[in-house]
Amino acid sequence: MNPQLRDRVADWIAGDPDPATRAELATLPESELAERFSAPLTFGTAGLRGPIRAGPSGMNVAVVTRTTAGIAAWLQARCLGGSVVVVGRDGRHGSAVFATTAAEVLAAAGFSVRYLPGPTPTPILAYAVRALGAQLGVQITASHNPAADNGYKVYLDGGAQLISPADREIEAAVAAIGPAADVPRTPVHPAEETGLVRDYLDRAATLPRGSERDLRIALTPLHGVGGKVAVEALQAAGFAEVHTVAGQFAPDPDFPTVAFPNPEEPGATDALLELAARVDADLAIALDPDADRCAVGVPGPDGWRMLTGDETGALLGDHVLATQPAGSDPLVATTLVSSALLGRIAAARGARFARTLTGFKWLVRAGSGLVYAYEEAIGHCVDPDTVRDKDGMSAAVVVADLAATLKARGRTLLDVLDDLAVEFGVHATAQVSWRVDSTRESAAAMDRLRSDPPAEVAGEPVTADDLLERRGQDRTDAVVLTGSRVRVVVRPSGTEPKLKCYLEVVEPVTDRADLPRARAAAAEALRACERSLPHPG
Incomplete structure (x- = not known):
């Protein structure tokens, strides 16, 4: 074995207080030890x-x-x-x-x-x-x-x-x-510390702004730890009819019924949507395993589907702003990789808007008067004065409030998404990830993009903004390509050897009858964006 590696391993084993991990290291081949150290x-x-x-x-x-x-x-x-x-x-x-x-x-x-x-x-x-x-x-x-x-x-x-x-x-x-x-x-x-949970639930009970509570909810915590508190939060807020996916309700560290315990992954919410259809629910909610993220499912003309994080973000942002006291000066925020729709909603509603770097560590520091923040990866902060981070359980309460209010008027969350599209245009978003062999390779791909950015994306001229050239908290390893109706953000993953591309296309809408055409055009433009992106290879 390499002498330096041998000495490092021996020193670590001598200082490891856990006999199980000491024994584990003692059995590993040099190649594995080199990787771990x-x-x-x-x-x-x-x-x-x-x-x-x-x-x-x-x-x-x-x-x-x-x-x-x-x-x-x-x-x-x-x-x-x-x-x-x-x-x-x-x-x-x-x-x-x-x-x-x-x-x-x-x-x-x-x-x-x-x-x-x-x-x-x-x-x-x-x-x-x-x-x-x-x-x-x-x-x-x-x-x-x-x-x-x-x-x-x-x-x-x-x-x-x-x-x-x-x-x-x-x-x-x-x-x-x-x-x-x-x-x-x-x-x-x-x-x-049961008083802490009780106080949290008491606060959650005050989050709904409407008086309607007629709503049937299907919920899963995906084998995580949020099921009990989420149900109690919804019930504290007056939503009594909550059906849960029995096989996914108790915490289970093996996550046996899902290939990947992330509500955004294909197949992860299949059991939830099956339950929602079976009990004729009005709303479906999936938490991630530590309950800080919330995914929302809705029934539509073609059956149940999960909303994207950007769709839920626009719905909740508009709802939170609509329920602010008169004369307040609210701020809403999202990240540079999320949709631009929330900013347009804020401008139309007389609210302030901020766009931050990715992550709630930045979002909750967006500025004074923050009332709502979200990121496209299904993270929502609906009560910044109480939890200064994303919170799937309180988000579930607020989205249930919106859904119940709409149901009493004979409307749905999809109807509001249509309203927003007519008012601001269809904002279609997608994400493309390219896995590479190492973080060095992703860094090299970013260097190539910076030195030779594309002049157009999907046939539309774009300008490139290298965020590494910015100063202060706006500086990050990302390149933004912006056209008149196309926006692409390219950045390396912070945790894996991947390049991530966040795409958005805005398609104007003339009236409600124009929505099918506009959505089809936006979807085709997204596909064209993906085809025209510079591949990291």
């Missing part, structure tokens, strides 16, 4: 995420221990030692052990630890940080990743995800921590 997990979207496995590039007790010790040192360096911190977890493999590890390391470092009992939806953890005035929240979760993964999500004071430079500073603090086995731990008992 090539680079540690790094902070991506507000924390760590990766496969559950031994070594510095996986989620395991040693990595969680050192990460938590680094965060504790970072807080102490800012005179925040002894402050309140909250620790929660989802129901994935390893989550209970990792959450206990984090809680015990923080307790040994002198912090006042509130360790939430049992599997908990991520929005409850974000709410707890805000409600308890905590300086830190740690949620052990991998959201909608495959069953083999886990993660470590960090919230700071106020309940928002951390942003730079805090993430880089924390990484530096973690790098300075010695062997995990030397990090002190103090036993912590889970807190009786």
Whole structure:
């Protein structure tokens, strides 16, 4: 074995407090060890995420221990030692052990630890940080990743995800921590924090603005941890008839009935839509496994279908703005990869609009007066004063309020989408992902795009805007191609060796009778966009 690699592996094994992962490393061939020790997990979207496995590039007790010790040192360096911190977890493999590890390391470092009992939806953890005035929240979760993964999500004071430079500073603090086995731990008992959930539900009950409650709802948490709280939130808001997918309701870390536990993936919501059709529901709702994202299904002339995140974003944004008090100055926000429709709705409704970088760590910091934010990946923040992050459960309550209000008027969510299309034009969106062999290859593809951007897309002249040339918080690794009715955003994935392309076509509509033509034209233009994109190969 390479002597340097051999020494690194031996040092890690000597400092790993978990006998299971020590034994795992001792059995691996050199090629596998080289891969696992090539680079540690790094902070991506507000924390760590990766496969559950031994070594510095996986989620395991040693990595969680050192990460938590680094965060504790970072807080102490800012005179925040002894402050309140909250620790929660989802129901994935390893989550209970990792959450206990984090809680015990923080307790040994002198912090006042509130360790939430049992599997908990991520929005409850974000709410707890805000409600308890905590300086830190740690949620052990991998959201909608495959069953083999886990993660470590960090919230700071106020309940928002951390942003730079805090993430880089924390990484530096973690790098300075010695062997995990030397990090002190103090036993912590889970807190009786049922009052937090009760307070969250009380707040959810106030979110509906309408008085109508006649609505039959089908719901699935996709084997995640949000089912019970989501049903209770809907019932607290007055929506009594909630039918759930029985085989997907209890938390199950193996996600046995879905190939991929993400409501956006093909087939993931089949059981939900079958239930919705069987019980003659008015609305279908799918949460992702940690309940921070919400997908919406509706019945239509051709049967049930799931709305896109952009469709739900436009519906909820318009609904939230319509229910704001007179004289207020509301702000709504979305991301640079989401549809432009929300901005047009805001302008027409006399509201302010902001477009941020991708991720709710940016969206919830969009500005004062924020009342609603969404991203196209089915994330919605409908109550920023309570949860400063995406929250699938409160979003379910608000979309149910809209659907019930419309039902009482003999209308549907699809009718409102038609209204918006007539008023603002059809905004058709799609996403194309290209998998490459490595992040180096995706970086090279972005370099080629920057040096020679296309002059036209789908036969329409476009201009290129390289967001790496911007300063401050608007700077990111993305290129935006904009034409008169076409917009394309190309960026590398933050977690996988992929290039992602977000497409949008706007097709004007003359009247309601023109909608079929406009939608068909927009769909064809999207296909033309995809055909004309510069392939990374």
